Structures are given as C-alpha cells and as structure tokens.
Amino acid sequence: MRGLRIALPLAAILSVNVAWAGMFDDDEARRQIADLRIKSEARAEQQARAQLELQAQLQRQTEEIARLRGQIETLNYDLETANKRQQDFYLDLDSRLRKLETSPTTPPAAATSQDTAGGEQEYEAALGDFKAARYKEAAAAFAAFVDQHPDSSLAPNAQYWLGNAWYAQRNCTKAIEAQSVVTTRYPSNPKAADAWLAIATCQKELGNATGARRSLETVVKNFPGTPAAETAQQRLKK
DSSP: OHHHHHHHHHHHHHHHHHHHHHHHHHHHHHHHHHHHHHHHHHHHHHHHHHHHHHHHHHHHHHHHHHHHHHHHHHHHHHHHHHHHHHHHHHHHHHHHHHHHHSOTTSOHHHHHHHHHHTTHHHHHHHHHHHHTTOHHHHHHHHHHHHHHOTTSTTHHHHHHHHHHHHHHTTOHHHHHHHHHHHHHHSTTSHHHHHHHHHHHHHHHHTTOHHHHHHHHHHHHHHSTTSHHHHHHHHHHHO
C-alpha cells in the first residue's frame, strides 16, 4: 500500500510534465509557423514589387521602341520625298538641256530622222518607266539603249539614268558601276559631274567615307562653278 501511495503522486507528476511538454511543443510549432508565414508574405511582396517594376520597364521600352519606329518612318518618308524631288529636278533638267542642245537651224524632217536614228523614242520610253517608278524596267531599257546607241548624244544621259535606276532599287554596287562608265567614257559631259555626286552618295551608304570624299573633291576640282560643284562643297563641309 505504501508503494502504491508513492507511485500515484509520481505518476501524476509525470503526466503533468508530459502535458506541459506537449503545450511547449505546440507553442514552438505555432511560432515557427508564424515566422514562416511572415517570411513567405515578405517574399511574395518582394516578388510582386519586382514584377511591377519589370512590367513598368517593359512598358517604357515598348514606348521607346514605338517612338524610335515613328522617327525611322518619318526619316524614311523624308528621304523618299527628297529622292523623289531630286529625281524630278534632274528629269526636268535633263529635258531642258536636251531642248537647248537641239539645233534651231536643223530642218524638221532631218531632226526627226536624227532623233529616230539616235533612239529618241527608246530614251523617252525608258524615262517614262523611271518616272512611273518602274525602276527594274527602266534599268533594262536604259542598258539596252546604251548598247544599241553607243554613239548617240543621249548615251551619257541614258548611262547616268541607268545608274539612278539601280540606286532606286537600292543596289549601290550596280549604281556605282553604271555611273563610273559616265565618268570614264564621257568625262567632259555635264552628266559626269552628276555621276560623281551619285557615286559619292552610294560610297557613303556603303560605308566608304574616304571614297565618298574623294569623289566629291573630284567634282569640285574638275567642274568648278557648276551646281554640282556647289553641292559637292556643301556636302564636304558636313
């Protein structure tokens, strides 16, 4: 009986200790869960801020790309407009020069025969293709004209417009080849100065700044006092 009396209090004490231990374990678990929740919420908030910043950055980049695209489109339009004006100017100049070169004392019948022999109709047809922006057809027509009428007074003009037709097709290599024929075969012809300017333009677009400068200097040296020389001097200053 005495042993029983001693065992019962000991059992009670042990059960109380176990209960306290269980309560302690629950509190620690709750604390750890709370810490994990706080850390998880902080991490989620940080990720949300990072995502918002990334979205804002992407939006700014999208707006910047749109702005740059608009500038490029505007520059392309201005360039096309300038090229069109330049082409129209040279076409008008070409027409005026050919009228001045026509002798007023030549009888009409003889003039008609000479124009036909020199390929006037073919030349005008090629110019018509160029004016209509049919550059591929114009290049073929001008090349055929030069091949069929090498001694015509219009041959230098046709060779020059052949180069312009290639340039209009964004083929600077072919354009330089065609314009080089003008400068070598017809060096004293008024079109030679314009051909040098065209060559300089293509050289610059191809990244050959040194060659472009030399071409412009050639215009200034060999064709002083001409509109082409004035244009070359202005471009050399840039």
